[in-house]
Amino acid sequence: MSCPILSTMLMEIPNIFGFLSRHKGTCSLAEELKTDYRRKASELRFSLSDKNVAEKSREFFGLVHSSFSRLLGITQATTFSEVKRTVRDADHIDDGYKIALLSFLDEIEHLEYDFPEFVSEAELEIAKEKDAAMHYLSYLKKKAGGNARKKLAELDRILLEDEPVTAKAILENYIGKFEELLEGFKV
Numbered sequence: 682m683s684c685p686i687l688s689t690m691l692m693e694i695p696n697i698f699g700f701l702s703r704h705k706g707t708c709s710l711a712e713e714l715k716t717d718y719r720r721k722a723s724e725l726r727f728s729l730s731d732k733n734v735a736e737k738s739r740e741f742f743g744l745v746h747s748s749f750s751r752l753l754g755i756t757q758a759t760t761f762s763e764v765k766r767t768v769r770d771a772d773h774i775d776d777g778y779k780i781a782l783l784s785f786l787d788e789i790e791h792l793e794y795d796f797p798e799f800v801s802e803a804e805l806e807i808a809k810e811k812d813a814a815m816h817y818l819s820y821l822k823k824k825a826g827g828n829a830r831k832k833l834a835e836l837d838r839i840l841l842e843d844e845p846v847t848a849k850a851i852l853e854n855y856i857g858k859f860e861e862l863l864e865g866f867k868v
Contacts, residue, residue, distance in 0.1 A: 711752060715863050718748040722863070726856045734848045741852060742793040745859055749786070752866055761790040778865055785858055792855070 721744055729737045750759055753767050765786050768779055 711866075714748070714751055715866060718744065719860055719863055722856050722860050726853060729849055729852060729856075731847060731849050734852055738792075738848070738852050741856060741859075742789060745786075745789050748863065749782075761786055761793070765790075773867075775867070778862075778867075781865075782862055785862055789855065 722741075725737055725741055725744065746759075746761060746764065749764055749768075753764065753771065755764065755767055759767075765783055768774060768782055768786070771779070774782070
């Protein structure tokens with residue numbers, strides 16, 4: 682014999698141990714964290730300017746580190762190397778995503794310490810390549826005739842109009858990569 686009053690009372694008692702259900706709680710927490718980190722990345726991108734790029738780059742590197750540490754369940758302070766080790770050891774992460782994330786974390790780890798020098802080197806390399814292209818176009822214009830010379834002059838104009846790479850543009854690119862990786866992160 683079952684008592685209808687007792688069974689009704691038992692059905693109305695909330696599960697006070699729901700937090701122990703790891704799978705359910707972790708998924709919703711991870712989604713909340715991902716949403717919060719995407720919002721922070723968006724705010725960072727919006728507030729980024731050529732004048733504050735050094736400050737914002739430090740914020741970005743901290744955001745990348747803390748977000749993936751938390752999403753991977755790392756509770757103690759870690760280095761990027763330790764985060765990468767955790768990613769390598771994680772069985773629940775898809776191999777393709779793991780490769781992309783490890784590559785991104787490698788780049789971020791190097792950029793964090795070399796960002797100003799990296800930007801200067803990138804700008805110098807691009808300037809050298811552009812200069813070499815301009816010299817080659819000049820040579821081709823001298824050798825070419827008629828329509829070919831006009832087309833080469835058009836290429837010359839395009840090269841001169843090309844916007845130089847800035848620290849801001851590089852950081853914006855990495856913020857975009859970070860947002861993509863957050864979107865693809867699965868628990």
